[in-house]
Amino acid sequence: MTDPTPPSPRDPAESPTRVVPDTAALERNNRRALSVGRVAMVLVTIALLALLGRVYQLQQHPSPRIAAMIDTQISTRDLDARRGSLVDRRQRVLATTRVAHRLFIDPDIVEDPNTFSETVGYTLGYDPAWIEQQLFKRRGSRYIVIDKQMPEETYELYQQTPELLELRGLSSHPILVRDYPQAQLAGQLVGFIGHEGKGLDGLERAYDDRLAPDPGQHAFVYDRGRNRLWLANQNYKLQADGKPIRLSIDLNLQAIAEEELEATVTKFEGESGQLIIMDPRTGEVLALANYPFFNPADFRDEKGRFREDAKLAQRNRSVTDVFEPGSIVKPLVWAASIEGGYATASEMIDTTDDGMWKPQRGPLLKDSSYGPGKGHGEITYEEVLVQSSNIGMAVVAERMGMDALHKILDSYGFGKVTGSELPGEIKGMFRPVSKWSWTDLTRMPMGHGIAVTPLQVTRAFCALANDGVLVNPTIEARADDTEDERRTNITARVLSPRVAENVREVLARVVTEGTGRRARSDLYDLFGKTGTAELPDLKNGGYHDNLYSSSFIAGAPVDQPRLVVGCFVHKTTKRIVDGQYTHYGGVVSGPAVKRVMERSLIYLGVPTKEDTEVTTDTVADRSR
Template sequence: MWARSQYWEQVMATSSRGTIADRNGITLALSVPRWSMFVDPAFWDPSQLSVLGQHLPKQVVQKLQKPLEGRFMWLVRKLTLQKGEEILSLNLKGVYGIKEMERSYPFGKHMAHLMGFVDIDEKGLSGVERQWDFFLYNPPRMRNLIRDAAGNYFEAANLSSEEEMVFPKSEVVLTIDWRLQYIVDDALQNGASMNNAEWAAAVCMDPMTGEILAMSSFPSFDPGNRETFSGDALRNNTVGRVYEPGSVLKPVIMGIALENGYVNSKSRFNCSGSIKIADHVIREVNWRAHGNQDFNKIIINSCNVGMAQIGMMMPTTFTYNALKSWGFGVSTGVELPGEEEGLLPLPSQWWGVVPANIALGQGIAVTPLQLAQAFSAIANGGLLVRPYLTKNVFDRKGNEVYHGQRREIGRVLSNSTAERLRMTLRQAVAEGTGKRADVENAKVAGKTGTAQVAHRGKYLQDTHVATFAGFWPYDSPRYVLIVTVGNPGAKGYLAGAIAAPIFRTIVEEMMASGF
């Protein structure tokens, strides 16, 4: 009887993780206190189940209906403080509570793929939570519980809890602006839903620094509600999905050709509506003949025949190496887990019509973030800069252990070539296929891209990816924005009708909000 009245129990209880904040200091993820309930079988009275069962999940009730062994069994973890107090106020024999910490995400689904989520023991499993888990995670603390003769549990003094109060918690500060993130995410989720899309992605960057200001993926989930964790909803399409970009790659190919003398202001290309290369026929939409064109008109009209001719002019190894230098087929190194490298075939595979297809954005696979990096080079005067998401990381003692900063990868265009492309891309919006992305006074420049999806070596006729890649204002760009919509099931499939309006909505909302 003495041993029973002096019983000790050691329980592992989760601790606080470090916080995650946006560039303005707004908290995006934090730990909040919760009640976790357990039962001591030695004091449990089965007749209490009818009362307790009203507050517990069905599977827990089923466990309590069976004989219990040992001296400790979790009932339910991490209830809200109000719910935990309700159960404790019942004063049931053998039923006790212990305080734990649980991750909370104030912005819910609007930050889901960026934040990621944690497991029941607060270990980071995806997103920023996983990327910086080494600094954010605090191991569970051993809690020493003592039961008195009346059956009540008390927690013994614990030095680790005192230490946790002395030192500041670790913190990760992102380059994200929560206001811009909300605008981008809201527009993408609504636009993708309206178009009955299978998936979508959007990323907004500062082209001068490489800072990622917003990043959104559809479908989304609530990181605080595991019932929403299903299938593709957990994938961050911005970095974790590759697809053929289509015509949105044409400005990059044109930039390579201009920069290296394969095309100049005097070059002319004839488009009769189609062209045969090897054993393939490349044609225009509706077989439309664009006639005699310079490099400017090829981009404005999104001319396939003209781009195919340019693709065939350049040596395959040269074009391959140039695309590599633009960041294609190479991961950007952004501070997020699960980033894909994309697909850039080796030059030995560039036979027949392949060089022409790649000039049209076919036969190459990219991520939206790689496109944002490439368009940033056009926007900033020709420098490829690494996209980055993290401004600072501080450990538990407040020491800065990581500092994100602008990093140049290399120059891919001269300033003069980049300027020519910016002017052309402005015309592509004002006069060409990107008209529905234009916003008054914003001076948007950009390019549409509609690509078929390949499956087992053949292109599916009814499956497309629609992209609009752009920046503004074109003469001194401050923002680069990529919007990609995968397999839209309504309102057609052309990027000018699907992705461009979402882009415009984001720009309009940003301008109205002072960005």
């Protein structure tokens, strides 16, 4: 074997040549790439800005065609909120909003209408034939309401029946409904709302802005298949419930007032009546009863219309209707005449022996009992009020003159709304003095020629119980029963404390020995005044021969009055039952006021006369 031939040495001329890079070319290429990159970045930035601008334009100022498409992709729904509640002074509910349930059908997915209607009807107590009729009558509809508001027991039965829960085409959804758990109790005062949730009457209307909720809102974005994608946050608004309002009404006192009022109107065959309980110190209305009663939870017929009986009972006649008050005005004028120095309580007044008197101007005036020897004769001015003498009041009124008498009645708030904020309140009828006749001068002090609401005259009587201070009646409970809080409600001082106390003492005699004897109580010392007024004949003029308003207003206890109670029964007639006339205010309304006063003061914890005497004796024994 021979050795391989060794390689020949490389010729230096044949060795590879080293390439030197072209620096200028490289720089040109780099600059070209950088320029292209910059242009690309600018173009991309412009494109992104254009895209953002387009998005902004589509969101804020879309064309009508695009806007229509957007609307189909976003669905906005209200978030329900509850209307505020009305509660009494002890937080007991008169009106509230609760969740109920509505039963409905989607006919498009009902598999067998005949079986469906029978299953639903017989199980839940609906008419199967009616359900089947609705299915065929409203074919094509996706929402047929079977029950607008299911009773709680029906809804519970529905929830506990698997067959119904699995039945295709039947479903329910929650709704908010207004509930009046006290039924007719304070019905006219509370009022009611309409189908849109707006207050239409009573306090529901008066306080509508404060009770109304602030509904929220949210929106969902949907795809083409109507599937929810996400919540559109920019359209979200949180709902807020309405604020509750605490009333001055006490439901226990309201129940007492309505019970006694109904019994009184029924017994004396009146047409209607009102009974008001007020705290004379604060002006708070503790009870405001109207008869016939009105139930805000049940006043429509099966077609949703007002029933005729409900129409007659709906009005809050304590503030919407007026009547001639009669003799319950006398203590107001009597007190002011003492205050003004026109007479003194001990002054002798000639009321004539036959009960008939001819004024300086105007027609003959008669007392309630007149004829030979039937008059009161010469009696003190105090006795004039105790015996309710028309002549005695007219004699002093002539001394006062028209201007002074008009000013007195005006100071008690007659001819003006009371400021109670109750819907429909009217100011009554009290003519300016320029339109008075000489007859008015002698008739106004006995409550004729003037028309007032029950709340007006009860409020005026509160001035006698409140040491001469007239307060605004309020239906909303006061936050604090303090002296400062009471001062904010003062309208004016109409009498001095001394005169107010004096007139209370005289009115206590009215109850013990005068026309209000049937209101005399063994438990509390009452002071009050009766009123019996003929009803005006609005059709033929003058007055009806045998139709009356029979009234009585009282306060108690005499020394430190806690309550004022007024009872007014209208369209009573003069009949003799058990040896007594059935139209006099003392006979009709006096006993009712007595019972209401006794029951109310006991409920409020006010000591009776017996309790006070025991306490006084105990203190005296300890001081010995």
